[in-house]
Amino acid sequence: MMVTNIRDRISCKNQVYAARPFVTSCGLFAVGILAVFCSTAGAQQAAPRSPVVVQPGAPGKPSKRLPSSTTGKLPPASQANAEFMQGMIMHHAQAVEMTALIPSHTENKELRTLGARIRHSQADEIRFMKRWLTARGEPLSAPMPAMAGMGMPPHHSMPLMPGMLTTEQMEALRKARGAEFDHLFLTGMIQHHEGALTMVKDLFDTAGSGQDAELFDFATDVDSGQRAEIRIMQAMLEKKTPEEKQ
């Protein structure tokens, strides 16, 4: 233990009590010494017991006392955390780009509503990721080599995050109208969202990553939110199929 436990001291009252026969036999000198000691101990006794800082050990192991000056410490930073945020900004930007096509490409009300919701939440999340990166002094987009590290083919003209639509897929989406657009949008966005799930999985599968509290909450939400939207889009696809067949 690094700090004296005041409770372990015997109280002054008890000492006086126990010491009385000794005091009477030894005279004033001893009384004087005891009085000095007692006033010191008494002052400590009267003061509130100071709080302790304790760090438990693993189950079954003893706890250890930490200095009262102990302050908080953050888990180690991980480059993969920043890369996740940088990659996800790019990933989300494509979803916003896709949803921007909706007003001019389809009259489908259900899809328009869904698109508005996706656009709003992805734009919000982009803002969050920018705040996270800015506050940590990280650039908003990753340099190329980092992308290569994320498993992208090096020197590719445009590195794509998992699930992102290729240039060809985006072109097809831009050209489509009506039911064809709806179908390409839904299948494309499901592919896109599944990529986000892969990115979250990769993040938590990377040693030392995902330990930042804000990023942990965010990534957890991306996962549950996109799973829910995938389910909704799958339901829309299933519902549409019979109509299209008619």
Add this chain to the structure above:
Amino acid sequence: MNRVPSIFYVAFVAMILSFGVNRLYAQAQTPTPTPAPSPSASDSSEQADEDENPFAPEAAPTLPPGMKGSDANDPRAKLSPGLYNAGQTAQGIKHLELVKKPDAFQLGSSNPDDPKVQKILGQLGPRSTAKIPKPMQLVIAQLAFANSDLAFQGNHLFQGNFYGVSIYDISNPAKTKLVTTLVCPGGQGDVSVYKNLLFMSVEMPNGRLDCGTQGFPPAPAPTAAEEAQMKKEKKRPAPPAQKDRFRGVRIFDISDIRNPKQVAAVQTCRGSHTHTLVVDPNDKDNVYIYVSGTSFVRKPEEMAGCSDEEPEKDPNTALFRIDVIKVPLAAPQEAKIVSNPRVFMDARTGAMNGLTNGGTHGKKGPEKPKDTNQCHDITVYSAIGLAAGACSGNGILLDIKDPVNPKRVDAVNDPNYSYWHSASFSNDGTKVVFTDEWGGGLAARCRANDPNVWGADAIFNLNNDKLSFESYYKMPAAQGDTENCVAHNGSLVPVPGRDIEVQAWYQGGISVMDFTDAAHPFEIAYFDRGPIDPKMLVLGGDWSAYWYNGYIYASEIARGLDVFELTPSKFLTQNEIDAAKTVKVNELNVQDQQKIEWPAKLVVARAYLDQLSRSQALPVGRIAALENAIQSAEKSHLSNDAAAKLKSMAPSVQKDAEAAKNQTDSKRLRALAEILEHPAA
């Protein structure tokens, strides 16, 4: 707090130091002090991002047609900002004190040039500090040190934190003292206490079996051979399974309150976002823990059998279930998972994901509807054999008479709900109050333009295991756009004859609500502070507000621990407050709800009389006569004569009970007659 559905203005920070965030904001803006473009509406908003100040709050969208917002004229709407010097206002509540968060849960300096701060920032990454504005350096990553939920035992209060637990001595509530700071990170630090055992939830990947603060190191730079392999396989090599990682429920022995020891750590696949203590009235040897995990499923290499596949692909998926831990009281080190109830199963088809319809805010809102593959929190009420689960997209009702095998008996959805967060029963078990944590607790959701039925409580009647919706309640005052605010944790206030709940609303403060009439809930008291900062949302506010043995304690995320006392008002009399104070419990874990029993004291009778007077259930003359008789009995210290007099009045009150116009007054009259019959000194 749950994970963060749609993060609008998350400041990742809880300002722990009384440092001007104004200054911080000013510096954060440089070198591009362009105001944020208006949200969502314009097509240009997507391109403007590079110049945008990401810390500026976004204006609230317009109210959907037919909906009402919150009251911008309420005195709580415009309080001055500050961390420790914010303006504050209260009604029917007296603020006794704020105990600041312990140093061990803070970065420990208000000076950005302090080497301590630089050292801590160094942990964030080698190239990070130079570009961060100085004041900003103090508020980075404060969610890691956020205060969370509360539990109580005797004279001790246990306050969870993402970084551990603080234990306070509340023998003199107005002079609450810190006893022990238990350092053990892993978030969120949801806590429960039972006899000599303290339970704590851990969900984050930095959680360690040994309570270490170091987390786990990033992988070393790959060797040339590994790099080649990575390029070939297009992915990183799988990291080693960390046998020292802990995500689940920790169990500490607190026999020595100044030296808690970890006795067990029960690992779960999704960690533990929250947990609920379950005490089976028929089992004296064990207690049970219901574990609600909401985050990612860990890899099977780290914990055997964990799978994050959809149920169609893997019937053993860790999704779509809760976990039940059995804790032998004589040998807590042997605690283990004994079942994984599939509480969302469709009884007819056997599909595990039987409740996937989610809760939405209709088709107009920006919110994502949530899947129901997890519970966020469960409140058990063993006295009536039921539990209410707030499970993401649904509220569910469980029969827990066999606590190891809870069975779903009802499930509800709500068109205005975004994320089912928590639940509490009325004491008589005829009502359930659910909460909706729209925005995840990190967003401003009480602005004048935020609908007052979103992010609100929903009050349901409960009859024959069936829930039926009655009304919404949302803390009525508008809050600023830099105040995270939404319905959060609360507990019953034991005023006899009424259903009253005190509840935390993050930076919306605390609100005391009467829901005796489920269709017409109303506010009877409140306390609120101004925002931590006026220009950017800095995470803070009350996580939980609970009544415990006469006082209200609130866990303030960024500031510390608040202690309050109720004061009389036109909505609540001194007799009602005194009657509530007659209820004493030895332990309080709010999600393990206990039946409140009132002693047959005369002050309880007085409280009923005040209520009967308020509802005009008895003529003024009768009330005066009863009050006189009670006063004489009190003066004579319940002499035989006075007791006989009270007893003689009981039959007529009993008759009044039978003739009462409504159930509420009838119950009050019966309870009053009971006390008159057998008053306790």
